[in-house]
Amino acid sequence: MRLTALTTAVFAWVSLLVLPAQAEIKINEVTSPGGITAWLVEDHSIPFTALELRFRGGTSLDAPGKRGATYMMAGLLEEGSGEMRAQAYARAVENLAASFGYDADRDSLSVSARFLSENREAAVGLLRQTLQEPRFDQDALDRVRAQVLAGLRSDLKDPNKIASRAFAEMAYGDHPYGSSGKGTIDSVSALTRQDIFAAHEAVFARDRLYVSAVGDITPDELGALLDRLLGDMSPTGAPLPGPAEVTISGGISIVDYDTPQSVALFGHMGITRDDPRFFAAYIMNQILGGGSFDSRLMTEVREKRGLTYGVYSYLVPQDLASVYMGQLGSANGKMAEAVEVIQGEWQRLASDGVTEKELTDAKTYLTGAYPLRFDGNGRIASILVGMQIDDLPIDYVQTRNDKVNAVTLEEINQVASEILLPEALHFVVVGRPEGLIASP
Numbered sequence: 007m008r009l010t011a012l013t014t015a016v017f018a019w020v021s022l023l024v025l026p027a028q029a030e031i032k033i034n035e036v037t038s039p040g041g042i043t044a045w046l047v048e049d050h051s052i053p054f055t056a057l058e059l060r061f062r063g064g065t066s067l068d069a070p071g072k073r074g075a076t077y078m079m080a081g082l083l084e085e086g087s088g089e090m091r092a093q094a095y096a097r098a099v100e101n102l103a104a105s106f107g108y109d110a111d112r113d114s115l116s117v118s119a120r121f122l123s124e125n126r127e128a129a130v131g132l133l134r135q136t137l138q139e140p141r142f143d144q145d146a147l148d149r150v151r152a153q154v155l156a157g158l159r160s161d162l163k164d165p166n167k168i169a170s171r172a173f174a175e176m177a178y179g180d181h182p183y184g185s186s187g188k189g190t191i192d193s194v195s196a197l198t199r200q201d202i203f204a205a206h207e208a209v210f211a212r213d214r215l216y217v218s219a220v221g222d223i224t225p226d227e228l229g230a231l232l233d234r235l236l237g238d239m240s241p242t243g244a245p246l247p248g249p250a251e252v253t254i255s256g257g258i259s260i261v262d263y264d265t266p267q268s269v270a271l272f273g274h275m276g277i278t279r280d281d282p283r284f285f286a287a288y289i290m291n292q293i294l295g296g297g298s299f300d301s302r303l304m305t306e307v308r309e310k311r312g313l314t315y316g317v318y319s320y321l322v323p324q325d326l327a328s329v330y331m332g333q334l335g336s337a338n339g340k341m342a343e344a345v346e347v348i349q350g351e352w353q354r355l356a357s358d359g360v361t362e363k364e365l366t367d368a369k370t371y372l373t374g375a376y377p378l379r380f381d382g383n384g385r386i387a388s389i390l391v392g393m394q395i396d397d398l399p400i401d402y403v404q405t406r407n408d409k410v411n412a413v414t415l416e417e418i419n420q421v422a423s424e425i426l427l428p429e430a431l432h433f434v435v436v437g438r439p440e441g442l443i444a445s446p
Contacts, residue, residue, distance in 0.1 A: 031380065033390065033400050038229035040237045044217035045390045045400065046228055049383065053123035055221035058387040059236075060395055062214035064114045065187025066326065067244050068205065074189020075197055075205035078147075078154055080110040082202060083117075085146035088135040092146050095136075104129040106136065112187055113325040114395060115209050120384060123222045126231070134235045137210060142202045151194060158191050165269045165436040166333075172261055173254070173271045173331075173434045181250035183327060211243030212236065218390035220383040250327035252276075254432045257445030258345065261436040268341040268437025272348065273331035274430040279323040279396050286413045286421040287321060292368040293360050294351065295319030295332055300367065302351050307334065313344040330425065341439035349431060356426035359419030373407040 036046045065076045084099075084106060086092045099106060102125045107118040117137070121129035161167040171186060178184035188194070215236065219228050252275045277287050295303035295318050303317045319332035336344045380386050380403075393402055435442060 031386065031403060033403065034225060035400060036225045036228050036232075038232040038237075040233040042212070042215070042217065042229075042232040042236055044219060044228060044232060045394060046218070046223070046225060047220040047383075047386060047390070048222075048224065049220060050222050053222050054383065055121060055123065055126065055219060055223045056383040056387040057119040057121075057231075058218045058384075058391040059117040059119075060216045060391045061115045061117075061209050061211070061243075062113065062216070062325070062395060063209055063243065063246055064111050066112055066182040066247050067208045068182060068187070068189075069201075069208070069244075071193070072197065072201050072205070073185055073193040074154065074187070075201045076115065076209060077110045077188050078150055078194065078197060079142075079202045079205040079209070080108040080115055081150045081154070082142050082146055083108045083136055083140055085150065086141040086143060087132075088139045088141075090135075091141065091143060098132055102129050102132065104132070106133060110187060112183060116388075116391075118384065118388070126223070126227075130231055130235055137235070138239065140203075140206060142199050142206075144199060147197075147199060147202060151197065154188060154194050155191060158186075158188060158194065161186075161188075165263055165265055168261055168263065169269055169271045169333075169434050169436045172259065172436070173273070173432075176259070176432070176434070177252055177254040177273075177329060178250045178327065179253050181326070182247055183250045183324070207240070208244035211240045213242045214246075215239075216391050216394040218387045218394070220387040220390070247326065252327050252329060254430075256427075256430045256432055258433045258435065258442065260439065260442065260444045261434065262438065263436045265437050266338060267335050268338050268435050268439045269333070269335045270341065270345065270433050270435045271331060271333050272345075272431055272433040273322075273329050274427045274432060276321055276323060276328035276330040277425050278328050283417075283421045283424070284321075284323070285409050286417045287425055289365065289368050289372065289410065289413055290355070290360065290418050290422050290425075291319055291321055291330075292372060293364045294355055296368075298371060302355065303332070303348060306351055307344055307347050311343065311347065313340045313347065317344070317348070336439075338438050339440045341435060341437065342442040345433055345435070345442060348433075349428065352426055352431055353428040355422050356428055357423075359422050360415070362415055365413075365415055365418060369410055369413075372410050376407055 031047050034046045036044045068075050086095045090098060103122055104125060105120040109116050119133050175184050217232065277284060292298065293302060295301045297318055303319060307313050307317045314334045314336045317334035322329045322331055334344060379389060
């Protein structure tokens with residue numbers, strides 16, 4: 007996303023005048039005359055709107071042999087459209103004091119738009135042109151390609167990226183999840199303009215579209231906006247890939263890398279977002295390693311033994327496969343002990359469960375922190391579109407904390423015994439850890 011000095015100043019102003027940081031917000035479902043559905047939170051206190059679009063599929067839609075095409079296409083959307091080359095396009099966005107952002111991950115491509123009410127029509131017209139009339143000029147493609155290649159070369163020297171790549175390859179094999187959506191140096195170097203246009207056609211379609219808006223706009227105005235912006239978009243895109251089989255098994259893999267501190271990713275099969283046990287698993291993970299300094303992993307690995315500055319675990323419920331993962335960094339001489347402690351905590355929680363106090367403390371933290379997520383129109387718009395793509399009900403914002411509080415000690419300990427798989431836990435360690443032996 008390109009932010010000019012004027013745009014930065016405008017959005018610094020509106021960031022002080024956003025919806026209250028609370029979960030009591032009113033969400034309405036809006037259907038345009040042309041049949042496009044969106045979720046809307048009206049807020050007429052300031053003349054500003056945040057619009058969020060998400061297209062399911064993301065970098066997993068890359069055609070065979072064209073890895074990185076969707077990611078690079080997203081980066082090229084701000085490099086000119088219609089009759090405007092890159093510089094003219096940038097000036098047009100700046101003159102409107104608007105902001106457009108694009109991002110692509112494994113499961114979706116997101117488009118974020120921020121604009122003032124007085125410039126709404128012009129901003130929407132420019133965004134429509136961006137999405138439906140991209141130029142993908144060769145000079146822009148070469149410039150963005152050079153940026154992507156520089157990032158890929160940097161990733162080859164980043165222990166965290168090396169670990170992530172190795173874990174993905176072992177976990178997902180030949181599935182698109184098994185390789186970086188940014189592509190490889192070879193695949194990105196070979197991409198052509200035709201490949202980028204093909205990636206654009208694969209992603210941008212109404213059959214995979216989710217929309218939310220927050221701000222100074224009425225349902226009727228939003229409906230008209232959606233039809234103008236998206237009404238003549240292609241009805242269908244490329245087929246989504248099938249599910250990924252999680253093939254990684256328990257053990258330890260070591261990727262030799264000359265660094266004084268090793269890094270590790272660890273994990274095994276996870277749990278889907280629509281699993282009825284999800285909230286119990288979510289709370290359980292908060293207790294095990296969810297980011298708090300009071301988590302068991304932080305207590306045992308950092309506070310008691312000083313083996314790391316930080317260790318975390320997290321659920322990864324993706325569209326096509328779900329894993330349960332964690333990460334840490336530790337000195338080469340301490341990594342073996344850190345791995346052993348994590349394995350022990352994984353086993354202890356699976357066997358013995360959590361205490362009533364741990365459950366109460368985790369609920370208090372999770373329910374208290376949730377309203378703080380709603381800290382601005384743009385953030386709220388992103389949350390709402392994420393709820394849609396996860397197939398959550400429109401009242402989820404109001405009911406989410408009730409679902410957390412409803413989880414019982416019996417339920418959380420049952421789910422711990424079911425989804426924590428100590429024998430399946432695999433560690434990918436990048437570095438030169440002393441005393442750690444890789445599995446055969």
